[in-house]
Amino acid sequence: MNQSKLTAQELREFRKQLESLVARLNGGVAELRDATRGPKREGDLPPEPADRQGDPSSHTAEEELALVLMGTEETVLAEAKAALARLERGTFGRCEVCGQPIARARLDAIPYTPLCIDCARKATR
Numbered sequence: 001m002n003q004s005k006l007t008a009q010e011l012r013e014f015r016k017q018l019e020s021l022v023a024r025l026n027g028g029v030a031e032l033r034d035a036t037r038g039p040k041r042e043g044d045l046p047p048e049p050a051d052r053q054g055d056p057s058s059h060t061a062e063e064e065l066a067l068v069l070m071g072t073e074e075t076v077l078a079e080a081k082a083a084l085a086r087l088e089r090g091t092f093g094r095c096e097v098c099g100q101p102i103a104r105a106r107l108d109a110i111p112y113t114p115l116c117i118d119c120a121r122k123a124t125r
């Protein structure tokens with residue numbers, strides 16, 4: 001297992017990554033909200049038949065994608081903020097469930113993840 005402890009330099013790098021991620025998502029989430037709630041601009045989307053309202057399975061592909069992205073981005077934003085809080089507390093890089101160090105490669109890929117790979121696999125089951 002990778003038990004390597006993160007250095008102060010590495011923690012600074014992760015903080016920078018997380019801070020820019022939070023800044024970007026703060027803007028991005030607002031934009032996506034506008035896209036899904038605001039009036040549709042002409043030419044952006046194909047016209048929608050009125051009888052499709054209320055059926056969640058009948059969103060247009062564009063709407064579906066925007067909703068998925070919004071959900072994901074809001075989740076990521078919340079997790080990135082939580083990760084910054086863990087940086088402050090000095091618990092960054094440890095799994096919130098089992099307390100084991102999160103593998104460095106996983107942190108590089110997903111710096112805001114609160115879970116080690118084992119717990120993440122369990123959580124998605």
Ligand SMILES: [Zn+2]
Pocket residue numbers: 095096097098099100115116117118119120
């Ligand atoms: Zn774990």
